[in-house]
Amino acid sequence: MIAEQLINYMVPPLKPGDDIARAKQWMDEFRVKELPVVSENKLLGFVSEELLYDSEIMHPEVGAYPLMGQSCIVPASSHYYDILKVQNDHRMDMVAVVFDDQFKGVVLISDILKEFAKTAIVNSQGAIITLQSSLNDYSLAQISKVVEMNGSTVLGANIKPDLDDPSLIEIVLRINHQDVNQIATGLSKSGYKVTSSFNTEDNSFDEKDRFGLLMKFLDP
Template sequence: MQAYEFINNLIPPLKMTDNAQKALAWMEEIRQDVLPVVDEGIFKGLVTDDLIYTLNNPELKIADISPESVTCFVYQDKHIYDVLRVAAEHQSNMVAVLDREQHYQGVITMEDAISAFAESLSIQSQGAVVVLSMFMTDYSMYEIARVIESENAKILSSFISVDPLDDSKIKVTLKLDKTELRHIKATLERFGYRILDHYQEEQEQSNEQDRIGNLLRFLDL
């Protein structure tokens, strides 16, 4: 799942000779509020509609506008996780993709990145989600998997994040291949695991919007 696989070829880069009015027209046409700026194949940063409206000059050339987020890019061989990380760092809905020679290859939107992330976490598969809280020193995926598998269930994917209420602990989010959690929860608790939260899907809940909604909910995005 490398970044170059998710480049959105429908989003055009702005040239230095383009003006602010053209940028806004393109943004409206493709329903985006930001566009990349490229000069002779080199990524120069991002221009947002807020920046253009602030300058309030439709004839202003892009060359006369100072682009933002000049480091909002990833290399084309980076994983989709890096795209999400860079987007979060820059609070941007778009991340540029460069090759190792710094040449611009395109951009990835957060809509595309989240869809790819959802796919990597097996969101499209039926199953429930369990969130465990523990100290990092107690974390062992082997032991967790052994307990889960004792209930004839499998871990489809996992995600680890720092517990926002206690930075000495982590949250371990598990996507399972079972929709019924009662016995699994009881077994986890019997082995001393603290269940922070859980999300139990209904069998018929299979459309894309529901899957993405579940992803955002259990990642607290």
Template sequence: MIAKELISDDVPEISPSDNGQKASTLMDEFRMTHLPVINGQNQLVGMLSETALFDVDDWDAPVESYKSTLVDFSVKENDHIFTVIKQMGESNSSCIAVVSEKQQFIGSISIYHLMKIISQLALFQDHGGILELEMNIIDYSLSEIANIVESNNAKILGMYIRNHPDSRKIHVALKINKSDLSAVVQTFERYEYTIAARFYQNNENDDLQNRYENLMNYLNI
């Protein structure tokens, strides 16, 4: 999935001739921290931030009069969704502009639309359990992790890696296509993996709970 496929219609743009009052009103209405400023040649002049508006003395003055406050961040139309997420996170913005290879403005991506797209990925939609492994960076082996999961007749639906406060370690989160991951956990522990977190339904515990409830019902008869 690339940037031009993520463009949404919930980010208004303004022109250099629009004033600060209009920009502020649009930001409030569309819940945006930034707005793209587009000139008559359909080029991105920059992104106007709400914090820049706080320092404006004359809200009737055109945006072009405080052009120096505009920030420059955008993605190319063929950039991957991972690049979009990274750029939007680094800019700390609720939206990001999409431009062509010739710097022509194509549209914008809002954080709200992006989160909706991400939530529809199989990683989040498909049923299953989640395990988070903690390991040294040098011990990370995707093939070994996959083999352990698949040896229990399960599949990895998705994964991500995040840094650990100890720079020598990482956390590897796995979404697996089984609700009960007890057997998978046992195999990881047999290979001396550290399970940092686990989120799944334990069928054995459910069975014990059902037996307990049946016993209580019997005793109450």
């Protein structure tokens, strides 16, 4: 799904002249920690709950507060992976969506999580395997061939720099198979170091579990 399809129109933008009582009421009503501040369809930034409840910073109107996240925006056509990247960079719970520089609404990260929970990566039974390799030796085709030779399928894959050794990459695989022993052996023989694995047969994941699984795949 793309950003314009994920806009949560229940979360309203504030105007610079709105009083603080309204901002606090909306944050409480919609259970959010920040709200966008918009003027003439332009995003000015976000006002945070933390600032509004700071006794040392007290202003009557929203626009008087220092706003944050002016660049926490994505084009309306952005894939939700891109939305998550922007959210992760800004450490916010929502991202503004713009079209031709006009504010269209916000996407809540919790709504993306619900969409992600519908994918095969989460809903299928199987396991996650983490590998280590140099970038030059990485081949998803080779990895998939080893996995498929053992009667399984790669449902999702992601690579990112290895935190301990910049010359290496970490490869995270989601496969639809519970027993990873033969697969791990085959991957090891193909030159990949298997660093961890766990299965997700238990489908009673709560939202925290699902978000952790999502970020395991997408965390840069």
